[in-house]
Amino acid sequence: MNLLNPTHDPARRSWIESANRPETDFPIQNLPFGTFERDGVIRTGVAIGEHAVDLRELLDSGLLTPVSDAAFACEAADGGLHRLMSMPPRYASALRAALSDLLKSDAPQRARMQQHADDLLPRIDTLELRLPCEVGDYTDFLTSLHHTERHGRYKGLADPLPPAFKSLPIAYHGRASSLRVSGGEVRRPHGQYRDANGEIVFGPAPALDFELELAAWIGEGNSLTQPIAVDDACAHIFGYSLLNDWSAKSIQWFEQVLGPFLGKSFHSSLSPWIVTSEALAPFRKAPVARAENDPPLMAHLHGVRDQQEGGLHLELYAHLSTQKLRDSGAIATRITHTHLDNLYWTFAQMVAHHTSNGCNLRTGDLLGSGTISGADDAARACITELTNAGRDPLRLPNGETRTALEDGDEIVLTARATKAGAVSIGFGECRGRVAPALAFATHESEKAA
C-alpha cells in the first residue's frame, strides 16, 4: 500500500479551489481522516482544502460504486473511524482512491457533488472536531537523542544518555483518558512539587511546558504473544497526528520514580486529522544512519525495508502566542523548527520493540515519538530546552520573556511533509491555550459550597 499510485500524482488537482492553494495542508494528495459532530451526531470525514467530505453523506449519495471495497470502507467509517482502521489497509486505500477520483478537477461527478455540497462538503471551520479515534492505550516514547542528552545534562548526570537509549526505543505508558483534540483550553494542574526553598508544597504547577511530538495511530492490531516484525510494522500504522505532550515539569521532577504520571496526565492534545501512511508514501526516506561507534542494531529491530524508508521528509514547527501578543494584533511567534530525522528510532522500530515481548497493540492505540528536538538551537522542541532549563529565557518580539508557559499562552504545532517533485502535505493544527488553575476543593463539602 505504500507504493505510489494515482492518488499521489502531483499533477492531480481538485475542483475544490481551496485544495489547490500552495499553503493548504489538505491538497487532494493528502485526504486525511477525522471525526466530528454534526447536529449532535458523530460523523467521520476526509479533509480537502477548507472542506471535509462527510462520509455518511457520501455513503447515502450513491456516488461510490456499490459493493466495492470503497463503499464497504465508507460504511465501516460510519459513526467513528475505529472499524475502518481495524480493517486491512486496502479498504481505506480503496476509499482514498475513490475520493481522489471524485474530487479531482475533471471528475464527472463534480456537478452532482456541488449540488449537495452543503451536506456533503461542509466547511471544516463549521464542524465540531473530535478526537479522530478513541484511544485504547497511549504509549509515549523517548527517541530524540538531543532531547534526552539535554535533559540528562540539566540534571547534572555524568552520562546524560541512559545506557539503554541506543539499544531500544525507551518508552512509558501514557494516560489515554485525558487526550483531547486540538483547540480547547489546557487547564493548569495542581500538584505536589518542591518550591524555591526545597519545601514540598501543593498548588498550581509553576513550570508548565509543551512538547512537540508526532504520534502514530495503530490500524490492524496484533494478538497477545504475537510480535509484529519490524518490516511488517508499517502495515499496522494507519496514520499520524501531531501530539502536544503538555508537561508540568515541577510536578514531574518531584513525583517521578516509576516514570511520568500526574506531570503529564492532566491533558495531552492531538491534531484532529489522521494523515494516512499511504498519503505519506511519497515522503518516505532512509532514517538517519546510526553512528559508527553505536552498538549494533539487534536483529529484531533491523528491517531491510525500514532501513531504506523508515524515515519521513517531515518538518515540524511550534508557535507561541501570548495574551499581550494577541492583544497587539501580532501573530504567533515560531519558536521551534525541527525535522523527523531527529528521531534516533523509526516508528516501525517502536512498533517492533513494543510488541517484542508479545504485548498486543489494538486498533486506535497511539504511539508518541517523544519530543522531536534536534541538535540546532532552533530545533529544541520544548521550552525547557529552548531556555536551557530556565537559564536563558525565551525572548518574544514584544519584549516579553518566558522560562515556562504562563496562563493565556497558546501553543500551535504544525508540520509539513515536503519533497522535490511531490505536492507538500500538512497535518493541520494542534492548538491549546493555557487556562489558569481552578480553585482546589480539598473536601467534598467545599465543592458543594
Added chain:
Amino acid sequence: MNLLNPTHDPARRSWIESANRPETDFPIQNLPFGTFERDGVIRTGVAIGEHAVDLRELLDSGLLTPVSDAAFACEAADGGLHRLMSMPPRYASALRAALSDLLKSDAPQRARMQQHADDLLPRIDTLELRLPCEVGDYTDFLTSLHHTERHGRYKGLADPLPPAFKSLPIAYHGRASSLRVSGGEVRRPHGQYRDANGEIVFGPAPALDFELELAAWIGEGNSLTQPIAVDDACAHIFGYSLLNDWSAKSIQWFEQVLGPFLGKSFHSSLSPWIVTSEALAPFRKAPVARAENDPPLMAHLHGVRDQQEGGLHLELYAHLSTQKLRDSGAIATRITHTHLDNLYWTFAQMVAHHTSNGCNLRTGDLLGSGTISGADDAARACITELTNAGRDPLRLPNGETRTALEDGDEIVLTARATKAGAVSIGFGECRGRVAPALAFATHESEKAA
C-alpha cells in the same frame, strides 16, 4: 452506600447450599459481579456459592420488580458491566438487595428459581469467565513501604525509600491491552536484558516474577479538570479484584528509564469477580497510622472518613505449584500471607491523588495497589523479596528451589475479608501458569515460513 444493610446480615443464609459452606468465597453476603460467555454470547452474573446468577436470565424471568432500580440495574448489566458500573451506586446496590432477597433461605421465589436453575443459576465451573469489564486506563501504584524499601536495598541505594514516597502514592500508567482474566497461560516474554557477563542480549526473559496486588475498579468517573475529594473517592470505587502484575525483572532492570514498560506489559492477570465496595463495608477499618516522624499528610489527601475507615480487614495469599509438585499430586504451596494494612496509602488517597491534577478517571479504569508486601518474611509478596533478590532461594516441600518462576510454575492468588461478627467473604482465584517462550520470528518472512 457503605452503611450496613440487610444484605450484610451475618445470620442470612442461602437456599443454595454451596453458598453456606464456611470455606466458600461467595456466601450470600458477598454477591460479586462478573462477566462470562455462554453459548457465544457475553453475559454478566453474580456469584453465589458454586453458582452464578445469569443476569440476562434473571431479567427475563420476571423475578425482579418491574420499573425498579434493581430491574433497571439488571438491564444495564446486559452484555457487559460497564454501564451498570457507570451509574450512581444505588442501582448496583438495589440489584444486590434484590438478589440477596431472592437467594436467602426463606425466599418465597425459591421454587420458581429452582425450576429455571439450569438457565438462571449455572455452575461457575461450566462458564467461560471473561475480564469483568473492559479496562480503559490501568494505573499501578507503589504503596507498600516494605516492598519499596526492600527493592531500594537490593539496588544498593543509600536511601532505599524515594523522597516522594511518604508525600504521595507513587504510581505509573500500566498497559491495559494485555490484562487477562485468571486462568490462562502466561507466555514467557522475549526482551533485552544484561546477561551474567553484562552483555546486552535479546531472548526469553530469565527472571520472571509474580506480584500480589489488589486492584480497584472505577465506577462513576470524573470530568477532566474536576478532582475527586478523598472522602468522596469511595463512592467512585465500584469494587475490587485480585491482580497479578507478572514482571520480567531482567527486562525491567535494563529498560527502566521512564518506568516499567515491556517488563510488565506482556500479561497481567485479574481475578474474574468484582467484590463490591458495598460487600466489603463490614470489613472497613482505620488505615495503619503514619509514623510520628512521617511528613504531615497534605490536606487534599486527608479525609476524615478515610482516616476512620479507609482500610480493610483483608488477608491476601499467594500459592505456588510446580510441574513436579503437581505430578506428585501435591497441592500448591502457600508462599505469601500478607494483609492490606501493609499499604501506606488507602485507595481513597490513590483516587484523590490520581485526580488531583484534574486527570479524569473513567468507568472501568483499574487502580492497582502495588505489591502488598509486609515487614514479616511470610508477607513478602513477590519472589524477588521472598528470595532476598535471589540470595536465599525459595525451598519447596519436594526439595525444588526457585529464585524466579520457571516454565510450568503456577501462581494462585486468593484473599479473604474477615472480621469477628461478620461472615467472611473471598475474592475467588487469580491463577496463571508460566508457559515456555515461543520461537521468535525476527522477520515477516520467518513468520510466513
